[in-house]
Amino acid sequence: MHRFLLRIEPIVWLLFGQGVLIGTILLTSWVLVVGMLEPLGLVPADALAYERALRLGAHPIGRLVLLALIALPLWKGAHHLRHLAIEFGGHARDAVVAPVLYGLAALGSLAGLFAIIRL
Amino acid sequence: MSVPAHPQAMAPSRPGRTRTAPPQRPDQAPFGGRYRSHTLFGATGFVYLLLGLLALEAVWALGGGSASWSGFQASLASPFMIAIHAISFVSVIFVGVRFFRLFPKAQPPRLGPVRPPPAPVIIAALYAVWIGASVLFAAILAGGIL
Numbered sequence: 001m002h003r004f005l006l007r008i009e010p011i012v013w014l015l016f017g018q019g020v021l022i023g024t025i026l027l028t029s030w031v032l033v034v035g036m037l038e039p040l041g042l043v044p045a046d047a048l049a050y051e052r053a054l055r056l057g058a059h060p061i062g063r064l065v066l067l068a069l070i071a072l073p074l075w076k077g078a079h080h081l082r083h084l085a086i087e088f089g090g091h092a093r094d095a096v097v098a099p100v101l102y103g104l105a106a107l108g109s110l111a112g113l114f115a116i117i118r119l
Numbered sequence: 120m121s122v123p124a125h126p127q128a129m130a131p132s133r134p135g136r137t138r139t140a141p142p143q144r145p146d147q148a149p150f151g152g153r154y155r156s157h158t159l160f161g162a163t164g165f166v167y168l169l170l171g172l173l174a175l176e177a178v179w180a181l182g183g184g185s186a187s188w189s190g191f192q193a194s195l196a197s198p199f200m201i202a203i204h205a206i207s208f209v210s211v212i213f214v215g216v217r218f219f220r221l222f223p224k225a226q227p228p229r230l231g232p233v234r235p236p237p238a239p240v241i242i243a244a245l246y247a248v249w250i251g252a253s254v255l256f257a258a259i260l261a262g263g264i265l
Contacts, residue, residue, distance in 0.1 A: 003126060003127075020214060020218050021218070023167060024211055024249070025249055025252045026252075026256065027207075028211055028212070028215070028253040029252075029253045029256040029260060030170075030256070030260070031170065031204050031207050031208045031211060032253075032257060033260040033261050034195070034260060035173075035204030035207065035208070036205060036208065037261065038192070038261075039196040039204075043260075043262060044261070044262045046262065047260065048260065050181075050188045052262070053181055056259065065256075069174045070171055070174045070175045070178065071171070072171075073168070073171035073174070074167070076164065076167045077163075077165065077167035077170075080160075080161050080163065080164030080167070081161070081164035081168065084161035084164060105168075105171075108171060108172060111175055112174075112175050112178065115175060115178040115179045118179075118182035119178070
């Protein structure tokens, strides 16, 4: 497992780095509008109505943005939590923690890809 | 034909004789002094993992039809979810500010003949992209454009 984790480290680092950079850029307005302003009724009612949301999300660029919005934060979260676990608990449990977290991120990314295709 | 090198190809064949002290956690870790922001930065992994899963739920609901999408929107309107998003918003801003401050320090001294721009220029460019993209994306989501 340790050898496998070392082999995938460059890919994980790429996804982690993009999760921090692109993930942060996308999440700023997503969290603000979808998670706070729209539930509080501070944006027009039809802004995220089903037809408009589907039209935006099903556009090729929209699909790409949504996939990045799902997958990149998952990889950023998984990698950061793995290292937080190492800092608090040492390397002893890393052979279990890392596969669980990266597995969750990989499964979530695949589910995201399927959800995007389904639009 | 070349093959990828073994990840530990350069490692010694057996442990060296050099005696080293066992690693020790600094006195102030994990929540004292400058370690506090380091630990908080790591803890934002919880928030990003949650936000990635919530985005997945959103896209899944959108693909499930009008009723499914309305149900998802209704679930976001609870005070608990709004509070979660408020905390998440603060976390995302914290990650951006901290990461953009670190970004110039992670650049190589030169890339071939090209030197990276000075740190203030890199930071200004990152903030310009962040603010510009956020305003554009927020305007699209809020129905201001498109």
